[in-house]
Amino acid sequence: MQLDHLDRRLLNLVQSDFPICPQPYQVLAEQLGITEQEVLQRLERLMQQDVIRRLGGVFDSRKLGYKGTLCAVKVPQDRIDEVAAVINSYLGITHNYLRDHEYNMWFTILAQSPAKVEQILKEIKEKTGIEDIINLPSQRFFKVLVNFDVRDED
Amino acid sequence: MTLSELDQRIVMELQSGLPLVSRPFEALARRLGITEEEFLARVHAIQQAGIMRRIGAALRHHRVGFTANAMIVWQIPEEKIVEVGEQMSQLPEVTHCYQRVSLPQWPYNFYTMVHGHSREECRRIAEQLAQMAGVNDYRLLYSVAELKKSSMKYFMD
Numbered sequence: 628m629q630l631d632h633l634d635r636r637l638l639n640l641v642q643s644d645f646p647i648c649p650q651p652y653q654v655l656a657e658q659l660g661i662t663e664q665e666v667l668q669r670l671e672r673l674m675q676q677d678v679i680r681r682l683g684g685v686f687d688s689r690k691l692g693y694k695g696t697l698c699a700v701k702v703p704q705d706r707i708d709e710v711a712a713v714i715n716s717y718l719g720i721t722h723n724y725l726r727d728h729e730y731n732m733w734f735t736i737l738a739q740s741p742a743k744v745e746q747i748l749k750e751i752k753e754k755t756g757i758e759d760i761i762n763l764p765s766q767r768f769f770k771v772l773v774n775f776d777v778r779d780e781d
Numbered sequence: 782m783t784l785s786e787l788d789q790r791i792v793m794e795l796q797s798g799l800p801l802v803s804r805p806f807e808a809l810a811r812r813l814g815i816t817e818e819e820f821l822a823r824v825h826a827i828q829q830a831g832i833m834r835r836i837g838a839a840l841r842h843h844r845v846g847f848t849a850n851a852m853i854v855w856q857i858p859e860e861k862i863v864e865v866g867e868q869m870s871q872l873p874e875v876t877h878c879y880q881r882v883s884l885p886q887w888p889y890n891f892y893t894m895v896h897g898h899s900r901e902e903c904r905r906i907a908e909q910l911a912q913m914a915g916v917n918d919y920r921l922l923y924s925v926a927e928l929k930k931s932s933m934k935y936f937m938d
Binding site for chain 1: 784796798804821824830831839840841844845862863869875879882886923924928929930935
């Protein structure tokens with residue numbers, strides 16, 4: 628992925644300091660010393676290249692009344708795609724990773740109540756026939772930060 | 782603060798993404814039949830209430846060089862958790878930090894997610910955290926594949 632110096636500065640800015648005002652791209656343009664049109668073109672390209680996954684509101688799920696949990700399941704190697712398809716079909720399951728452990732499939736669930744979380748887990752068990760799912764709701768939250776310092780490599 | 786029906790619709794518009802046009806909030810406001818000014822005033826209120834952290838871009842971090850990530854799971858005595866959590870959160874490499882319930886088959890009760898440019902870098906960060914907290918019961922679970930990563934669509938599930 629070729630990112631030039633301006634791409635990197637733009638990426639650092641839009642991760643955390645996106646202006647909330649009538650012409651936000653104009654404000655970014657002034658900070659970078661380029662035109663609004665160029666900011667829009669660069670953002671469009673960075674989205675097409677899938678460097679930017681989404682540009683939008685970042686919400687505190689707890690304040691929106693959602694409960695979060697982390698779950699893990701032991702999936703045989705030859706069933707990974709099939710089980711992932713079942714798990715990934717839920718809107719509230721936003722992250723799913725394979726990890727190097729006997730519990731190899733790790734996914735997060737966001738739902739409006741613990742009962743909804745239980746319902747999703749029950750359905751996954753029924754659809755996959757896998758009974759052993761560990762459910763690890765969060766008890767205390769210390770940090771969530773999703774900004775990455777996109778430094779120049781040189 | 783409880784969200785009105787209009788606020789919920791504003792949240793739904795903001796989560797589906799900001800249009801790349803000169804006046805993006807005006808474009809979203811028009812869809813809801815309100816003015817840009819009203820829309821921005823509600824966005825500020827929703828942010829001030831802490832419901833929205835910010836507007837920002839979510840990156841595919843492997844595309845900007847952070848190719849390794851590890852979930853480090855820890856066994857930390859209950860009475861030390863708050864202190865350790867506050868310490869570990871300070872490190873910029875730690876992107877997520879949570880206390881979670883433990884289970885008989887899974888004794889870990891504390892989680893830090895770290896992102897690095899290599900597995901080796903993740904391992905060094907884990908050692909640094911362990912030393913900082915004086916805790917030795919931990920293990921790293923490296924990510925092998927990303928099967929899904931999306932942003933939550935609130936009020937649509």
